Amino acid sequence: MSKQVTFKSASEMPMIAVSSGDMEWNKTGTWRTQRPFYEDKTPPCSAACPAGNDVVAFIQKIVQEDFEGAWNVIQEENPFPGICGRVCFHPCESKCNRGSFDEPIAIHALERFVADFAVRLNKKTGNAGEKRKEKVAVIGAGPAGLSCAYHLSKLQYPVTVFESFLFAGGMLRIGIPSYRLPRDVLDREIKQIEALGVEIRTGVSLGENLRLEDLRGYQAVFIATGAHRSRGLDIPGEKSRNILSGLDLLRKINLNKKVMLGEKIAIVGGGNTAIDVARSVIRLGKKAILLYRRSREEMPAFEDEILEALEEGVKMRYLVNPIRVGQKDGLKRLECLRMELGEKDESGRRRPVPILHSNFFIDVDRVIVAAGEEVEFSVFPKGMEKREGIILTQKDGSTGVKGIFAGGDLTSTQRTVAHAIGSGKKAAMAIDAFLKGKNTEEAMIQNLIGGGPSLSIYGYRHPEERLRNSHVVTFDELNMDYFEPAKRQGESKSAVKERIKGFKEMTFTLSDGVAIEEAERCFSCGTCNECENCYVFCPDASVLKSEEMLSHQVDYDYCKGCGICFTECPRGAISLQGETR
Amino acid sequence: MKKVITGNQAVAYGVILSRVDVISAYPITPQTTIVEELSELIASGRLKTKFLKVESEHSAMAALIGASTGGVRTFTATSSQGLAYMHEMLHWASGARLPIVLVNVNRALGAPWNIWGDQSDSVSQRDTGWIQLYCENNQEVLDTILQAYLIAETVRLPVMVVLDAFVLSHTAEPVDIPGIEEVDSILPPFCPDYPIDTQEPKAYSGITTPDYFMEFRYKVQKAMEEVPKVARKVDDEFRAQFGRGYGAIERYGKEGAEVLLMTSGTVTSTSRMVVKKMVEQGVSVSGIKVKRFRPFPTEEICETIQGAKKIAVIDRNLSVGVGGVFAQELRASLYSREEKPQVFGFISGLGGRDITPDLIEEAIRYTMEHDRPEEEILWLGLKK
Numbered sequence: 001m002s003k004q005v006t007f008k009s010a011s012e013m014p015m016i017a018v019s020s021g022d023m024e025w026n027k028t029g030t031w032r033t034q035r036p037f038y039e040d041k042t043p044p045c046s047a048a049c050p051a052g053n054d055v056v057a058f059i060q061k062i063v064q065e066d067f068e069g070a071w072n073v074i075q076e077e078n079p080f081p082g083i084c085g086r087v088c089f090h091p092c093e094s095k096c097n098r099g100s101f102d103e104p105i106a107i108h109a110l111e112r113f114v115a116d117f118a119v120r121l122n123k124k125t126g127n128a129g130e131k132r133k134e135k136v137a138v139i140g141a142g143p144a145g146l147s148c149a150y151h152l153s154k155l156q157y158p159v160t161v162f163e164s165f166l167f168a169g170g171m172l173r174i175g176i177p178s179y180r181l182p183r184d185v186l187d188r189e190i191k192q193i194e195a196l197g198v199e200i201r202t203g204v205s206l207g208e209n210l211r212l213e214d215l216r217g218y219q220a221v222f223i224a225t226g227a228h229r230s231r232g233l234d235i236p237g238e239k240s241r242n243i244l245s246g247l248d249l250l251r252k253i254n255l256n257k258k259v260m261l262g263e264k265i266a267i268v269g270g271g272n273t274a275i276d277v278a279r280s281v282i283r284l285g286k287k288a289i290l291l292y293r294r295s296r297e298e299m300p301a302f303e304d305e306i307l308e309a310l311e312e313g314v315k316m317r318y319l320v321n322p323i324r325v326g327q328k329d330g331l332k333r334l335e336c337l338r339m340e341l342g343e344k345d346e347s348g349r350r351r352p353v354p355i356l357h358s359n360f361f362i363d364v365d366r367v368i369v370a371a372g373e374e375v376e377f378s379v380f381p382k383g384m385e386k387r388e389g390i391i392l393t394q395k396d397g398s399t400g401v402k403g404i405f406a407g408g409d410l411t412s413t414q415r416t417v418a419h420a421i422g423s424g425k426k427a428a429m430a431i432d433a434f435l436k437g438k439n440t441e442e443a444m445i446q447n448l449i450g451g452g453p454s455l456s457i458y459g460y461r462h463p464e465e466r467l468r469n470s471h472v473v474t475f476d477e478l479n480m481d482y483f484e485p486a487k488r489q490g491e492s493k494s495a496v497k498e499r500i501k502g503f504k505e506m507t508f509t510l511s512d513g514v515a516i517e518e519a520e521r522c523f524s525c526g527t528c529n530e531c532e533n534c535y536v537f538c539p540d541a542s543v544l545k546s547e548e549m550l551s552h553q554v555d556y557d558y559c560k561g562c563g564i565c566f567t568e569c570p571r572g573a574i575s576l577q578g579e580t581r
Numbered sequence: 582m583k584k585v586i587t588g589n590q591a592v593a594y595g596v597i598l599s600r601v602d603v604i605s606a607y608p609i610t611p612q613t614t615i616v617e618e619l620s621e622l623i624a625s626g627r628l629k630t631k632f633l634k635v636e637s638e639h640s641a642m643a644a645l646i647g648a649s650t651g652g653v654r655t656f657t658a659t660s661s662q663g664l665a666y667m668h669e670m671l672h673w674a675s676g677a678r679l680p681i682v683l684v685n686v687n688r689a690l691g692a693p694w695n696i697w698g699d700q701s702d703s704v705s706q707r708d709t710g711w712i713q714l715y716c717e718n719n720q721e722v723l724d725t726i727l728q729a730y731l732i733a734e735t736v737r738l739p740v741m742v743v744l745d746a747f748v749l750s751h752t753a754e755p756v757d758i759p760g761i762e763e764v765d766s767i768l769p770p771f772c773p774d775y776p777i778d779t780q781e782p783k784a785y786s787g788i789t790t791p792d793y794f795m796e797f798r799y800k801v802q803k804a805m806e807e808v809p810k811v812a813r814k815v816d817d818e819f820r821a822q823f824g825r826g827y828g829a830i831e832r833y834g835k836e837g838a839e840v841l842l843m844t845s846g847t848v849t850s851t852s853r854m855v856v857k858k859m860v861e862q863g864v865s866v867s868g869i870k871v872k873r874f875r876p877f878p879t880e881e882i883c884e885t886i887q888g889a890k891k892i893a894v895i896d897r898n899l900s901v902g903v904g905g906v907f908a909q910e911l912r913a914s915l916y917s918r919e920e921k922p923q924v925f926g927f928i929s930g931l932g933g934r935d936i937t938p939d940l941i942e943e944a945i946r947y948t949m950e951h952d953r954p955e956e957e958i959l960w961l962g963l964k965k
Contacts, residue, residue: 010796015737016678017797018775019784 028540032561032579038552039575041469041526045092045107047450050418051078051147052425054458055092055107056527062110062519063529067117067512074114075125076458078421079150079193080143082119082185085112086507087176088418089302097525100475103488105522106510112491113515115185125192132156134435137218139206142170143417144224144408146193147424148431151457153196155432160218161198164205170226171409172417174251175273177280178503207379212404220431223380223391223399224408224424227373227415233268237325238369241332246277246370253280253503261286262365266334268292268322269370270299275306277370278314282500288314289364293321293339298349308506311496321352322367323359331363375410389413396430396440397423405430422454429460473526473572482533482570489518528552528573534565582758588749591719591756592658592684592742593618595726597628598764599682602653605633605644609663610696611746612686616658638663642670642681649679650785652773654730657681660746661688661702668706671739675710675801677786680733680771682726683711684742686750687846687897689932697933698746700846700898704874704906710801712740712808713875715845719754721872724825727764731815734771736804743874745847746933759823767822805876812873829878832885834867835860839890840949841922845871845907848895848936855941866945871907879914891923893948895941895961897930904928904958925954929961936962 005020007013045055054073061070074081085108096104136152138145141163149159167173168190172181194200204210206225215221230245232238246269252259263286267278270292281288290309292299295318299306310316319339326333338358341350377386383401385392390411397405407423409415426444433443447459450472459465491507493499499506510518530550535543542559544551554565566576586594592615596604604623606616622628633644638659645655659667664685674681689699703713712732716722722744729740744750775783789797812829820826834842834856844852849870856868869885869892871878886892896905903909908926915921925948930936940962947959 007793007796010799013793013796013800015774015800016676017786017789017793019787022782023784023787 027557028560029542029555029557032556032559034561034563034576035556035579036554036559036561036563036566036574036576038528038554038573039469040467040528040573041471041473042450043525043527044095044097044450044472044474045105045525047454047472048091048095049422049449049454050091050414050416051080051084051088051421052449052454052456053077053084053092053111054456056522056524058114059105059107059110059519059522060524060527060529062114062515063522065512065516067114068121070114071118071121074111077425077456079125079147080189080417080421081111082115082189083143083172083181084418084421085109085115086185086505087172087181089416091418097473097475097478097523098521101480101483101523102485106488106490106518109489109491109510110515110519113510115189116509119188125195127195127197130156131158131197132435134219135160135217136220136222136431137162137215138222138224139210140170140224140226140408141165141168141190141200141202142224142226142408142420143172144226144410144420144424144427145170145222146190146198147421148222148224148407148427149198149424150193150196151425151428152431153193153198155428155461157432157435159198161200162204162206162210163200163202164208164225166202168200168202174254175247175276176254177250177276177283178254179279179283179499179506180276182505212381219403219435221404222397222424222427222431223404223406223410224420224427225376225379225410227375227409229374229376230369231372231374233322233369233371235323235325241325241327241367243325244366244368246273246368247373249277249368250280253284259284263287264289264364265366265368266291266332266362266364267368267370269372270294270301271370271372272301272305273373274370275301275309275314277368279305279309279312280503281368282312282314283503289362290314290316291320291322291334291336291362292316292318293352294349295319295341298341312500317362319352321354325367328363331365332367334362334364334367336360336362373409373415394441396433396444397427398430398434398440403434425457426455429455429457432460468526469575471526477572478523478525479568479570482531483523486517486521488521489514524571524573526572529571531570533568533570534574537564537568539564582760583755584758585753586719586756587614587751587753588716588719588722588744589614589686589751590618590753591723592726592744593622594756594758595723596656597622598723598759598761599654599656599727599730599768600761600765600770601630601656603631603633603645603648603655604657605635605641605648605655606657606659607635607638607641607663609638609660609688611688611750612658612660612663612684614750615684615686638666639670642667642674642683645681646670646674646677646679649674649681650677650773650777652771652776654771655679655681656683658684658686660686661690661696664702664706665690668709671706671709671711673786674739676797678737678774678801678804679739680730680737681739682729682733682742683739684726684744686744686746688746695932696746698748698847698897699931699933700743700896700906701931703741703743704898704900706741707875707906710738710805711875712736712738712805712873714740714742714873715871716742716744716749717847717849717870717872719749719752719756720825721827722749723756723758724819724823724827727759727768728812728815728819728827730768730771731819732808732812735811735815736807737774738801738804738808743846748847757823763822767818808873808876809878809880827872829871829873829881830885831870831872832867833870835865836867837888838865838867839888840866840945841869841886841889841892842866842941842945842948843869843871843892843894843907843911845874846897848897848930848941851936851938852895852941855938855945858938859942859945864945864949866949874907874910877910877914882911882914883918886922889922891925891948893925893927893944895927895929895936895944897936899928899931923953925951925959926957927959927961934962
């Protein structure tokens with residue numbers, strides 16, 4: 001410490017004004033009006049992920065070349081990285097802050113990379129271990145049911161899944177063509193769930209050979225039976241002319257059943273199922289004409305899928321609406337009206353309006369209708385409220401019947417794999433809280449990612465580690481001085497003429513090098529990745545390290561609150577607040 | 582080894598031979614080629630010196646203050662506006678007793694813009710506590726760099742080595758480049774007085790109350806007063822090693838002449854020729870070259886001017902409102918003497934205008950023909 005020195009003459013004094021002790025007595029922290037502190041915030045990708053994946057965390061593991069660590073991170077929230085990496089429509093990427101700089105991170109490709117790495121490593125989930133005494137039944141072995149079973153099993157509940165088909169997977173197996181999701185990927189990820197100790201009983205159908213009353217031995221039930229009834233067009237001739245639904249066709253193809261189609265096939269609809277059907281038809285060596293009543297802009301199918309369908313030779317006829325199915329010379333004759341776009345409807349898209357006397361005919365061998373799916377309500381008990389085509393649930397996924405929870409396509413109009421996985425996870429949390437007599441809604445609210453709606457079950461299982469602030473980091477909060485433009489590294493695709501030969505997967509998993517390169521583009525929004533800018537810039541040496549790592553502590557005895565660490569943090573992982581003293 | 586090199590290259594050789602550890606500089610004409618040469622050597626890996634890129638001359642000097650405090654040998658070069666921009670850091674460097682060496686290639690200060698030779702930039706830094714050494718030719722440039730480190734590190738004061746724009750900086754002359762072993766034998770590594778040691782942290786040049794500030798300034802002055810003696814010793818040793826020496830001033834021409842001509846920088850070379858010619862014609866005239874401007878060589882000058890009646894000073898600079906700075910300094914030096922020769926203050930060659938032999942002769946003849954100057958400032962070669 002310092003001691004006061006008095007000099008009597010210049011000759012006693014040193015050459016320059018230099019302290020003889022250190023200056024630690026001078027606690028410059030008292031000058032501070034602003035206090036910096038480390039606070040990880042929510043990246044927009046995670047906030048946008050319906051399955052609640054911790055995207056930044058697994059990408060940073062890839063940067064560190066810890067692919068196994070990345071796999072472990074994903075497994076905390078989502079048992080299906082191989083599936084999601086292939087079929088999810090990746091809303092995370094549309095919210096990625098890097099999109100405001102150059103191009104978003106190819107998150108889906110990285111997720112798939114990690115999943116496929118786990119295969120290389122022969123990575124297996126072990127048995128979840130000692131079981132609790134409460135048993136849970138899950139009805140429906142689709143992504144929602146399996147996600148719920150997976151998380152409940154990790155929470156140590158014995159879980160039985162009842163599935164009406166003779167195999168697990170639900171829509172993943174019967175609804176998604178294998179060129180998008182190869183069966184071995186699906187089988188592998190389902191097997192991982194079974195390896196935890198989850199029992200899947202197939203060929204058991206609710207309302208047929210299973211009644212809810214049979215499940216009295218289970219303390220909670222999660223119903224995720226999906227939406228499997230195809231909507232029709234409700235036009236004359238539809239019933240009598242052997243019109244096939246899109247889902248029926250996909251099911252037949254996926255189950256390797258024989259389908260007699262003819263040569264020229266019309267597909268009615270503009271959603272993802274319609275595109276899947278049209279591209280499958282092309283792969284069967286037939287001609288596909290897609291009829292959609294609005295224009296390309298309003299098509300609900302994902303843009304990439306539409307582009308690929310066009311590449312593969314699917315013909316699109318926009319602003320066309322079939323009004324009758326007839327027959328001529330052994331062909332189906334579709335009478336159609338031309339449409340034009342009118343005012344916006346409640347979905348925000350412009351409503352198709354028929355043009356009078358614009359009738360014309362399209363002659364085809366087969367008509368396939370892909371106009372959406374509905375829930376089959378008849379099997380559900382009275383206490384479960386239904387409205388606008390879905391089963392109504394509370395925020396925690398509970399239904400009007402105590403102990404019965406529901407999720408997946410059954411309870412939502414946002415019918416994607418990621419939403420289903422998320423709702424299964426939510427139900428697992430709610431069921432655990434319910435069985436432990438906790439307030440289920442509170443448990444949900446405490447674990448919302450970035451304020452919701454997605455949830456973190458990792459946070460639920462590790463309440464002591466609640467690190468991230470729910471604030472979702474915006475582009476403006478990042479410091480672009482530290483990033484250089486870098487090209488997005490996507491997956492390569494096989495050539496169109498190879499693609500249309502069959503149902504083989506058409507994209508390729510990233511190589512290690514490319515995956516690391518792509519992961520390095522990640523801004524790591526709101527999440528400290530030890531870049532040490534704060535440590536380097538702090539003029540008061542008040543950013544502390546323990547051993548070689550940042551300790552994420554500030555030495556407030558000396559920190560003057562200049563805010564340089566806050567400004568120079570490239571990723572918004574440091575916050576600044578006014579001093580209250 | 583003799584090589585035909587420019588003044589700026591001579592600076593670079595001086596820096597290399599001095600084993601400088603840290604260079605920090607910002608480009609400005611006519612200095613630029615000095616650090617260009619050095620940075621290329623560093624970039625190619627041939628010179629193991631750390632080059633700190635900075636965004637201004639102020640930062641360049643600030644960076645060297647840090648590096649020098651850390652205990653390493655440092656160098657920068659600048660000109661004109663760049664030197665002016667460093668001004669506050671120049672004070673700091675001397676106050677903190679850091680033996681930094683700076684080369685200033687004289688250039689006029691704007692406005693209006695001008696890139697040619699004019700000493701106004703360096704003479705305006707006379708109160709910053711820096712030693713200032715002016716050079717006449719490229720050999721002297723190289724030698725002065727080596728001497729500068731020896732002087733600076735002995736008295737713990739920074740040194741500014743000054744050379745003329747283009748006439749020296751960009752003009753090639755034969756220069757004898759010493760071998761590095763020879764230089765090593767006279768220039769030992771720099772040993773700092775208060776080195777930075779992370780195990781024993783110190784605060785440097787922190788706030789100092791009126792109780793002690795004056796004593797620190799007194800010490801700076803005392804160190805400056807040591808310079809004549811130290812510089813003489815350095816020059817003697819240098820002469821012994823390399824056979825070349827410069828002194829604080831140099832007297833040439835007719836001994837015992839009543840009329841003297843005082844110059845600094847490259848004008849001296851021209852003056853030598855003019856004086857020689859006039860002496861041959863029977864004129865009693867003699868020249869004084871001033872190499873060391875700070876501390877001003879009062880003692881050496883007073884010794885050499887015994888018997889002189891008149892001194893003509895050609896200043897390639899102008900302290901507006903007063904006149905030439907060398908003339909002012911000379912007048913101040915003479916004031917306490919009984920015998921006071923008349924000082925004729927000529928201003929010439931501002932903004933790089935040539936100071937020709939005819940102009941120099943005109944100045945000498947004017948001085949001979951007048952008992953006292955008709956005006957305080959005598960403009961030489963001005964288009965009136």
